[in-house]
Amino acid sequence: MKRISRRNVLLGSAAAATASLVPTAVTRVLAQGTSGDPIVIGHQCELTGWDSATGFWRDKAATGLVDWLNANGGIAGRPVRLVTVDTKSDVDTGVNQLRHLLIQEKVDFVIGAEISSIALASNTIANENRTLYMTMSSSEATTGKGAAVPYQFRMTTNSAATAAGAAQKYVESIGKRWATFFADIKWGQSERDWWQKGVTAAGGEIGRAIALPVDAPDLLPFIAQIDRSADGIFIPVLNALQAIQLLRSSGYDQQVVLAGLSFSLFDYRELGAVGDGVFGIETAPVALKDSASSEMAEIYKALGIDDDGIHTASGKAAGTSMIMGIAQSLGFVKANVEASGWKVKDDTAALIRHAETVETYAKGPLFPLGDVIVRPQDHQAFMDIYLLKIAGGAVGKYAVAPKESTIYPAEVDLTKG
């Protein structure tokens, strides 16, 4: 046994003190089995602020999966260094942090912010800097006309895709008549519009959509306007927890469908009894048994999530859509770096040209739930959408909308230069 000397204690204390000052531009130590200059991936993440609930999962996923990558040969045999910056859920800070990643940290790739305003302000900057930006925004506008840029890819879903895929299933299983209760912000309006298209395309009908003004202190006057004769209520609001509780206490017993990726915004268990029967739309189920994927099991293990989808260290229910988005973004980078022969940042243009020829990413460690299609015209990925339902206090898989059903028309064609 090694003797503990006073010198060791002093050195250890100094190291601990120094470590406490280590910047939150977190760096990850090179792992065994890799060699050469690290590939630096910047992560523009909502670690604090109003969107930190989803940022928590993206940070966990990015950190854990980069560690996993480094333990499994890295990317093209090279180690991966992750540099995470906090956007504070604020546009100015988010953009500035991106500039820090690009100019000072000189990252090779960026996993972008989830907040659409930050993502939209950032992708232009990344594009000008010729740095590949893997957006995590779920606003379909991010890959739409006026916003889509060549150096951006999206390996997560968006409002248009989830509505296209989920609406059909829910109209079939819940009913034709729908009411919408939406947050009167861009995201809520977008979800409202795409849900309307999806329901109408599926043969359903949408009644009056009730707008909830941003920061409205009392939801009740707005909830009271919801059509009681509807079969189902679609709720794209940020305070879904409060909305559902008030709906139930106001006597609305209709089926409730939350907007896509809502289960990453809050822990579904907080709904308690009123949560039973609530539906959600995600890119991955929460319970491992619903994914039937050994690759997903590996990811859960790497991130410290148990089979029920609960993060052991924090006790939180996993935000699986966030985890999937990160995994697939890293998978995209890995696959295209290795296939295109990317070596340095100047090779990114060639990487993009190569990526635009790759239609499908096969099921694998970083694509754990099946093949993912990437449409070259707008660099948008399409994947199976999981319709989840809370029953008996647990969220389980209700149905799967295949990726083909989530495809909507592209607004741009980036392959035409």
Add this chain to the structure above:
Amino acid sequence: MRDRVGIVTALGVLAVLCAIAPLVGEFWSGVLARCVSWMFLAISFSLAYSYANIPSVAQATVFGAGAYAAVWATSLVGGNMILIMTAGVAAGALIALVFGALLLKMSHSGAAIGTIIFAVTFSMLGNAAVAYTGGTDGLPMPAQAFHLLGMPFAVGPNIGMLLLGSAVLAALLVAFWLFSGTRTWRVVRAVQQNAMRAQVLGYNAAGYRLAVFAVSGCVAGLGGALYALISRHVAIEVVSLSMSLKSILWAAVGGVTSIYGGPIGVLAVQLASELLLRWTVRVDLIIGLMLIAVALWMPRGVMGLRRSRSSQQSQ
């Protein structure tokens, strides 16, 4: 009476920023450029609060109006930066005149609440009017060949915009300094200190306050236009209540009763935030502690320190 120390300090700060820009590199030039745009916001709050006697918690709404006006104007006037900045000034003045006319009918505390209501209302309207504001996605500055006085000019977070913003701000501060020695400014100060007393001397106190508030709106609108040109993107957050609260904090740290304090406050808070971000996520906590310290030990802000010092010396 003209504040010689104040103007020299403020111009000195701007000169230092411009001088170090080539040395600190692209990233920090961008940070400083954005800081300069926020200095206009801080100054506008000082003007509104200390000279129009309107405790405006809605200055960011005016700043944001200028920013959006700049984006909309770019679509109409192309890349003419003079016209774009003028659009920002006009938008700020218009919003301030409308606000101000309503606020002047309220008591002092009523006006504070009134501005909060304005800020929240405009934020809600902006979020809902997605077609005009882009809502939470915001609006990008249209890609244009920008030009200033006929010369091509690159917008964005760069040295050029830092120098332009600093030059405009310096001109504004010098103009204010010159104006502060005039009889009209003397009347403004009198109105601020005792509106009723000024009224009985024959001055339309409400008119003076509205004029000063409109000028504060022009300053905020101009800052917003510069912000839009620097950021190349305007999101609805820029008109939020929290942005207005930041303007109050900047003005408070610099010294809310001095126009020249705003720039110092912006730099102190924002540079501290930027540096802290490299080390911790607890930035807001630390900034909050810093502000508590300022409130306790420097209640009149940085510019107020010299008054404390001179009064101590006279004792």
Add this chain to the structure above:
Amino acid sequence: MEALRTTDLRAFYGKAQVLHGIDLAAEGGVVTAILGRNGAGKTTLLQSLMGLGPRVEGETTILGQSTAGLATDAIARLGVAYMPQDVRVFPKLSVRENIQVAAHSVKSPRPLREILDVLPEIEPKLDSPAGTLSGGQQQLVGIARSLSMRCRLLLMDEPTEGLMPRLVTQVGAIVRRLAAEGVSVIIVEQNVGLVLEIADVIHIVEKGQIKWQGSPDQLVSAQVLDRYMGVNVL
């Protein structure tokens, strides 16, 4: 020339009526004093004339012009100076600036030198913030401002409050000097001795009405002070 005339002047704070049909006239060059107990309505009367505070009904003419519907600053621009009872100065402006602000409001202000000849006490304090002066000195600054404006009607609300006797006498002398220049002065005072010395006409106000009016000699002989002010102050 008649500087002021009110006919059936009534003032209200909400539904409460505080002035009940005041008929008052003041000529140029005449010092008119208003006496009365606390709460009688003296200050309200001056405020009503300036368009401050209460809602008024009735007719008021100042320097030949009806003041109906006029804002306070417009009334002031007719040539009226008002020295209210409360904070009289702009505290952060220097004494010099305080006087200049008043001077700027008129076309031909009285030169500063002339004012300082009448009020030499304020000359050493010209560049000091007015708020740092004593209460009495601030009073003098208020008077200096009124002198600067060359007003034709001067309304003074208890100008000698808190002043030492020497300054009280000085204020009285200034009032008489202004009257000699043709200014109509209406002065609300508690200092009956001063009033008897300087006033040409005295009105006693009680419960918002003028209960008595006359000359100082008539006031003394009628022995009304005891009845309306509760004490024999002579």
